[in-house]
Amino acid sequence: MKDILELKNLSVSFDGLKVVRGVDFQIKKGEIHGILGESGSGKSVTAFSICKLHDQAVYDGSVLFDGESVLDMTESKLSTIRGYDIAYIFQNPHESFNPNRKLYKQLREAVSIHGIQPSDEKIIEVLASVGLKDPEIILKKYPDQLSGGECQRVMIGMSLLCEPKVIIADEPTSAIDASIKLQIIKLLKDINKTHGTTIVLISHDIDLVENICDSMTVMYGGLVMEQGMTSKILSEPKHPYTKALIDCTESLNKSHERLVTLEGLPLSPKYYKDHCPFYDRCKDRVAICGSEMPALKEINHRAFRCSQI
Ligand SMILES: Nc1ncnc2c1ncn2[C@@H]1O[C@H](COP(=O)(O)OP(=O)(O)OP(=O)(O)O)[C@@H](O)[C@H]1O
Numbered sequence: 001m002k003d004i005l006e007l008k009n010l011s012v013s014f015d016g017l018k019v020v021r022g023v024d025f026q027i028k029k030g031e032i033h034g035i036l037g038e039s040g041s042g043k044s045v046t047a048f049s050i051c052k053l054h055d056q057a058v059y060d061g062s063v064l065f066d067g068e069s070v071l072d073m074t075e076s077k078l079s080t081i082r083g084y085d086i087a088y089i090f091q092n093p094h095e096s097f098n099p100n101r102k103l104y105k106q107l108r109e110a111v112s113i114h115g116i117q118p119s120d121e122k123i124i125e126v127l128a129s130v131g132l133k134d135p136e137i138i139l140k141k142y143p144d145q146l147s148g149g150e151c152q153r154v155m156i157g158m159s160l161l162c163e164p165k166v167i168i169a170d171e172p173t174s175a176i177d178a179s180i181k182l183q184i185i186k187l188l189k190d191i192n193k194t195h196g197t198t199i200v201l202i203s204h205d206i207d208l209v210e211n212i213c214d215s216m217t218v219m220y221g222g223l224v225m226e227q228g229m230t231s232k233i234l235s236e237p238k239h240p241y242t243k244a245l246i247d248c249t250e251s252l253n254k255s256h257e258r259l260v261t262l263e264g265l266p267l268s269p270k271y272y273k274d275h276c277p278f279y280d281r282c283k284d285r286v287a288i289c290g291s292e293m294p295a296l297k298e299i300n301h302r303a304f305r306c307s308q309i
């Protein structure tokens, strides 16, 4: 299957500070790819770069969507891709809507930018398909009158009206409670199956990544630390950082989500140096880890950034 997204040596800086430092990804059409890592590791900045969403950022390297270079696209081309070809589902659904306008108007406006004028019946059908009860009533409400789960479903329904090729879901379940979370995940899985939509799922939750992602990337310090098929990585992690993430969640009660909570603080970009960013926290470190940046090595369809592997 062809790659729909390809990031090559992508770096992103804000005010001269590099926060994403040469990230490589290849995601195939129809695949569900997870990005796992602690807070500040560069997951969202990487995902935002797929549509060049940070207007204050300086980008380097390349982002290819269906073979076309996103970083070289004009603003008008970018605005046709955003929402139409690539839809984002954000962490806090309430913040993604204008609180002062009813959902029906917002939804119509958002899709009409892309020249899509669905009938009211179609809108209701799509909202019902994402599990919203009484879509007609919901459409007459303001965002604040909906629960987090309902709002998230409206956002997913809205993105489906454009039949996107890719959905980027950035922590889509962190603002909603556990039972709704399972439903949203099932919904994303169904969308992937039914429409063949490629999904990039950013999460702190290892169970979630394990349950739905075919392949995954582990990020730390603005870098890819490990990458490959999810089943392989989670059953036989190679990188000490991935191992630490798995170990620190293993001890939690299985009935809870296994959130990544590693001992010590993640490294902030202003302390990035040209050596392994995990050096200070790594149990397996040797002298070279604190003096040289390991390259990303590829072995048997897996990639690791560690001098000791
Ligand atoms: N617009 C911005 N301007 C300056 N720095 C930014 C900006 N957005 C993000 N950063 C910095 O880039 C780094 C990576 O941030 P990012 O949001 O990608 O982390 P993340 O892995 O998504 O974390 P989280 O799990 O908390 O969402 C952080 O140090 C963050 O402070």
Ligand SMILES: [Mg+2]
Binding pocket: 043, 044, 045, 170
């Ligand atoms: Mg984030």
